[in-house]
Amino acid sequence: MTAEAPDALRVENIAKRFGSVTALQDVSLHLRKGEVLGLIGDNGAGKSTLIKIITGFHRPDAGRIYLDGEEVELKSVSQAQRLGIQTVYQDLALVNDMTVYHNMFLNKEITWRPLPLLNNRKMKHLTRRYLDDIGVSIPSIETEVAMLSGGQRQAIAVARAVYSEDARILLLDEPLAAMGAKEGAMILDLVQRLKESGGVSIILIAHNYAHVLEVCDRVNVLQHGRITYDKPAAETSVEELTELMVSEYRRARTGGGG
Amino acid sequence: MTQATVSERIRDVGFLRRLLTRPELAAVAGAVLVFVFFAIVAGDRGFLTFGGTMSYLVVAAQLGIVAVPVALLMINGEFDLSVGSMVGAAGIIIAITVTEFGWPLFAGALLACVFALLVGAFNGWVVIKTGLPSFIVTLAMLFALRGLTIGFSRLITGRTQIGGLGAATEGDPLRVIFAGEIAGIPVAVFWWLGLAVLGTYVLQRTVFGNWIFGVGGDKVAARNVGVPVNRVKVILFMCTALSAALLATIQVMDAGSADVLRGQLLELQAIAASVIGGVLLTGGYGSVVGAVFGALIFGMVQQGIFFTGVNTDWFLVFVGAMLLVAVLFNNVIRKRASKG
Numbered sequence: 134m135t136a137e138a139p140d141a142l143r144v145e146n147i148a149k150r151f152g153s154v155t156a157l158q159d160v161s162l163h164l165r166k167g168e169v170l171g172l173i174g175d176n177g178a179g180k181s182t183l184i185k186i187i188t189g190f191h192r193p194d195a196g197r198i199y200l201d202g203e204e205v206e207l208k209s210v211s212q213a214q215r216l217g218i219q220t221v222y223q224d225l226a227l228v229n230d231m232t233v234y235h236n237m238f239l240n241k242e243i244t245w246r247p248l249p250l251l252n253n254r255k256m257k258h259l260t261r262r263y264l265d266d267i268g269v270s271i272p273s274i275e276t277e278v279a280m281l282s283g284g285q286r287q288a289i290a291v292a293r294a295v296y297s298e299d300a301r302i303l304l305l306d307e308p309l310a311a312m313g314a315k316e317g318a319m320i321l322d323l324v325q326r327l328k329e330s331g332g333v334s335i336i337l338i339a340h341n342y343a344h345v346l347e348v349c350d351r352v353n354v355l356q357h358g359r360i361t362y363d364k365p366a367a368e369t370s371v372e373e374l375t376e377l378m379v380s381e382y383r384r385a386r387t388g389g390g391g
Numbered sequence: 392m393t394q395a396t397v398s399e400r401i402r403d404v405g406f407l408r409r410l411l412t413r414p415e416l417a418a419v420a421g422a423v424l425v426f427v428f429f430a431i432v433a434g435d436r437g438f439l440t441f442g443g444t445m446s447y448l449v450v451a452a453q454l455g456i457v458a459v460p461v462a463l464l465m466i467n468g469e470f471d472l473s474v475g476s477m478v479g480a481a482g483i484i485i486a487i488t489v490t491e492f493g494w495p496l497f498a499g500a501l502l503a504c505v506f507a508l509l510v511g512a513f514n515g516w517v518v519i520k521t522g523l524p525s526f527i528v529t530l531a532m533l534f535a536l537r538g539l540t541i542g543f544s545r546l547i548t549g550r551t552q553i554g555g556l557g558a559a560t561e562g563d564p565l566r567v568i569f570a571g572e573i574a575g576i577p578v579a580v581f582w583w584l585g586l587a588v589l590g591t592y593v594l595q596r597t598v599f600g601n602w603i604f605g606v607g608g609d610k611v612a613a614r615n616v617g618v619p620v621n622r623v624k625v626i627l628f629m630c631t632a633l634s635a636a637l638l639a640t641i642q643v644m645d646a647g648s649a650d651v652l653r654g655q656l657l658e659l660q661a662i663a664a665s666v667i668g669g670v671l672l673t674g675g676y677g678s679v680v681g682a683v684f685g686a687l688i689f690g691m692v693q694q695g696i697f698f699t700g701v702n703t704d705w706f707l708v709f710v711g712a713m714l715l716v717a718v719l720f721n722n723v724i725r726k727r728a729s730k731g
Contacts, residue, residue, distance in 0.1 A: 235605075251597060
């Protein structure tokens with residue numbers, strides 16, 4: 134092996150089946166320290182399954198996972214979280230009827246130790262600081278998140294993952310889905326700032342290739358349960374990525390016709 | 392300095408909006424209205440006397456003891472329809488063990504509590520394992536538990552009512568705790584208020600309370616961030632069942648007898664009290680204080696009608712109408728507040 138620092142995350146030969154459906158055949162990918170890796174692929178290519186394995190939700194049928202060069206067995210979401218792996222889900226992990234600051238600290242509540250009493254003042258204070266840090270404007274942290282826009286909620290979910298949980302590896306599952314141009318830009322800025330801060334390595338799943346190329350260092354394509362493409366973002370283009378996906382579709386059509 | 396100005400953007404919400412979004416607003420206002428109504432209509436017939444006040448407080452307390460945990464469970468997104476049957480079952484357990492087997496009161500009450508905790512845990516376990524709505528699971532328990540109570544009571548004693556508990560527990564120190572009075576106020580009232588304070592404290596001020604809201608608001612999201620969803624649910628099912636056992640102990644001590652049919656309709660009254668108190672049927676929203684006032688309204692209406700001299704047959708009409716009005720009022724307020 135080389136002398137450089139080990140990858141923040143390395144996944145080798147992961148396979149996962151659900152009954153007769155093979156979601157992942159043989160996936161290997163790596164994420165360098167401080168890197169933003171773009172992961173693209175069609176619906177059903179296995180992206181979400183892969184994310185759920187890395188996040189401890191599913192157990193893989195085969196394969197190994199390494200964190201900072203050390204092999205780990207991820208048995209649960211909370212175990213993965215303790216190891217610093219945080220996911221911001223497509224279906225947001227926010228409770229609509231709860232306030233912004235209670236969401237920010239759900240299951241990470243700050244208490245007046247050793248009493249199990251909630252320290253609301255400190256949670257509010259920290260929530261304000263986190264949101265100010267990432268430059269997100271929220272009308273009030275005491276409103277329910279149901280009253281906020283999709284971008285604001287996504288930002289809260291990201292802030293929650295990065296700050297309150299001490300994330301080392303951040304998995305962003307389509308953070309720009311169903312979001313306006315302005316809000317999308319806000320989230321991309323956020324990813325950019327996280328990258329510059331250097332403390333966290335990020336896997337970003339997205340459908341919009343322009344977005345991916347804007348913030349990612351490297352791009353991987355997942356097709357039929359395998360990584361089929363791995364290039365630095367600087368050496369590829371929206372056209373190339375689009376061509377890759379479309380040709381797959383054409384091949385599938387002509388192949389399926391025979 | 393800059394820090395402060397940046398934070399200005401993220402300011403606190405107004406006092407009025409916060410007041411209007413309190414879930415218990417309708418219940419508190421309703422309780423005041425009902426009190427004023429009966430004070431005017433039946434004020435000169437004893438409603439306002441100490442005895443009159445105690446009569447509705449005891450009714451409210453008996454319902455409220457169960458309504459507090461039921462409200463917590465509903466905020467958590469689940470129902471427990473078996474609490475009424477649990478009251479009957481726990482009462483019979485105490486009566487049989489004390490009068491038939493000659494156990495001391497504490498042992499009978501302890502067995503009732505242990506049994507209740509097991510039933511509650513079973514309810515929660517079935518809900519989690521089967522994925523069936525708790526409405527159905529605990530409805531099944533409502534029937535099964537009542538049937539078991541009637542069956543075992545008749546099998547062991549040959550009767551469905553068991554008396555003689557007054558004589559059998561004469562001088563037992565536990566009587567003071569469950570059936571005594573403090574300054575003329577029955578202890579049930581203190582149990583109710585104590586549980587209300589405890590429930591409010593747990594819901595509003597503890598980590599567990601935050602989880603109750605989180606699980607009730609969005610089970611998937613709560614699970615995604617690692618909240619032990621199933622554990623929260625099972626604990627709350629155990630609490631509702633335990634509160635039923637506590638109420639049964641109080642009732643048995645108070646009446647000196649147990650009846651297999653005790654607690655009928657209590658499950659629906661507890662749900663009604665919670666809903667009047669602003670708890671959403673879908674979970675994720677509500678307060679213990681609301682349920683406490685919901686129970687108080689129940690007590691005042693039931694006893695108030697008695698004081699007016701109107702035939703108490705009409706009591707349930709009043710309850711039905713009030714339930715509907717309260718829920719409509721809650722809806723209007725909630726919609727308006729969330730737009731504000």
